[in-house]
Amino acid sequence: MKDKKSDILSKIGRDAGFKVPEDYFENFTAEMEKKFPEHDVIPEVKPDLWSKLRPYIYMTAMFAGIWCMMWIFNDLADKAGSDRYNSTIVAGFQNEENLDEFMLHGDISEYDIYTYEDSVAADKAKMELE
Numbered sequence: 001m002k003d004k005k006s007d008i009l010s011k012i013g014r015d016a017g018f019k020v021p022e023d024y025f026e027n028f029t030a031e032m033e034k035k036f037p038e039h040d041v042i043p044e045v046k047p048d049l050w051s052k053l054r055p056y057i058y059m060t061a062m063f064a065g066i067w068c069m070m071w072i073f074n075d076l077a078d079k080a081g082s083d084r085y086n087s088t089i090v091a092g093f094q095n096e097e098n099l100d101e102f103m104l105h106g107d108i109s110e111y112d113i114y115t116y117e118d119s120v121a122a123d124k125a126k127m128e129l130e
Helices: 002-012 028-035 049-082 087-094 096-105 110-129
Strands: none
16 A cells, blocks of 8 residues: 555655745735725724613513513403402392393393302302401
8 A cells, every 4th residue: 555655656746836936925915915905994883881781771671561561460350350249230230120121221131140149149258258
C-alpha cells in the first residue's frame, strides 16, 4: 500500500500548480481596502429606558388582564349561585292570579313551577339550618 501511494506521488508530484504570488499576504489588507467602497460607520444606538421596560410592562398588563377576567367570572358565578331564594318571586308565585297570568303569557310550565317551589323549599330549609 505504501508503494502505491508513493508511486502516485512520484507520478503527479507534490506541486499541483497552485502558487501564491510573492508578498501576497503582506499586501492583502491594503488590496482589499482598495477594492471595497468607502462607507460611513453608523454608531451603535443604546436602547432607552422605555425599550428596556416595555416587555415587562406588557407582561404585567397581560397578567393584570387575566386576573381581572378571572375575578369578574368568579364574581358572576358567585352571584348566580348564592341568591337563589328571592322572597319577592316566591310571594308572586303564591298569588294564584299572578301564577295563572304568568302561565298564560309566560314561557313556563307547571313542571317548572313545581320544581321551583321544591328548590325554594329546600333552600329555605338549608338557610334555616345555618
